[in-house]
Amino acid sequence: MLQSTDREAILRLKLFLFDLDGTLYLGDQVYPYSAELLETIRKTGGRSLFMTNNSSKSVIDYVAKLNRLGLPATPDDFITSVQATVHYLRGHYPDAVLYVCGTRSMQEELAQNGFRITTDLDKVNCIVMGFDTELTFRKLEDVCRLLLTRDLPYLATNPDVVCPTEFGSVPDCGSVSEMIFNATGKRPFFIGKPEPLMPQLAMERFGCTGEQTAVIGDRIYTDIRSGLNAGAYSILVMSGETTPEILAASPDKPDLVLPDAGALIPVLRSRL
Numbered sequence: 001m002l003q004s005t006d007r008e009a010i011l012r013l014k015l016f017l018f019d020l021d022g023t024l025y026l027g028d029q030v031y032p033y034s035a036e037l038l039e040t041i042r043k044t045g046g047r048s049l050f051m052t053n054n055s056s057k058s059v060i061d062y063v064a065k066l067n068r069l070g071l072p073a074t075p076d077d078f079i080t081s082v083q084a085t086v087h088y089l090r091g092h093y094p095d096a097v098l099y100v101c102g103t104r105s106m107q108e109e110l111a112q113n114g115f116r117i118t119t120d121l122d123k124v125n126c127i128v129m130g131f132d133t134e135l136t137f138r139k140l141e142d143v144c145r146l147l148l149t150r151d152l153p154y155l156a157t158n159p160d161v162v163c164p165t166e167f168g169s170v171p172d173c174g175s176v177s178e179m180i181f182n183a184t185g186k187r188p189f190f191i192g193k194p195e196p197l198m199p200q201l202a203m204e205r206f207g208c209t210g211e212q213t214a215v216i217g218d219r220i221y222t223d224i225r226s227g228l229n230a231g232a233y234s235i236l237v238m239s240g241e242t243t244p245e246i247l248a249a250s251p252d253k254p255d256l257v258l259p260d261a262g263a264l265i266p267v268l269r270s271r272l
Helices: 004-011 034-043 059-068 081-092 104-112 137-149 173-184 197-206 220-230 244-249 261-269
Strands: 015-018 047-052 078-080 097-101 126-129 154-156 162-165 168-171 213-217 233-237 256-258
Touching: 004 256, 004 261, 015 197, 034 047, 034 261, 047 059, 047 197, 059 078, 078 081, 078 197, 081 104, 081 126, 081 154, 081 197, 097 104, 097 137, 126 137, 126 173, 137 173, 154 173, 197 213, 197 220, 213 220, 220 233, 233 261, 256 261
Parallel strands: 015 047, 015 213, 047 078, 097 126, 126 154, 213 233, 233 256
Antiparallel strands: 162 168
């Protein structure tokens, strides 16, 4: 049962930054409360964004998926690790020629934002890793060759060890990055959650403070830590990866723990 202080904190919120897998859906299975929750936020004057570390899909791909799942979305409803990577590259390596160990969708999004992508290793001056569902050994070998023979900036979209599916989990960008570390001794600079950049960009876009912004997700080491790092209100939902044992052992504690994101609906309805 929510304490009065928890209800007051929820009612102060204007911007809701939702993780996707494990929070609003799992694979292609939408949680039964998700559509109602998003509509309740809209009706009560709030704004929701989908904030995902998953870099295997472009924003356009995500829009198509969410609409197919019955969760209406437009490109303006997203803040992704690829978008954050674009922002970081523009600020630090605006003329980068990228080797991208990522999906074609991710490569196309980076190219559409003005970055040159190449597989000619002699022309590469920056490496970007993503959650690559099209991973090949050739890509792994190319990244190792670049890291072992040249001193290049090495970025990764997200540190997630696994990506949840309907049947369990599959290796995500963090696992592949660790495999590269075992071969080269080098780890990337991670852009997405738990770094604060994604929620900071969202708060800047909508002019919201940390007290007015919630980061809502099922992982402590990415979602919750990102919210804490950005000074936002962090809400852990127990509908995905985190178990009570993981929560108890974690040094990072969310501001609020809920069984699932649907538990927000009754509180938000009180605004009407």
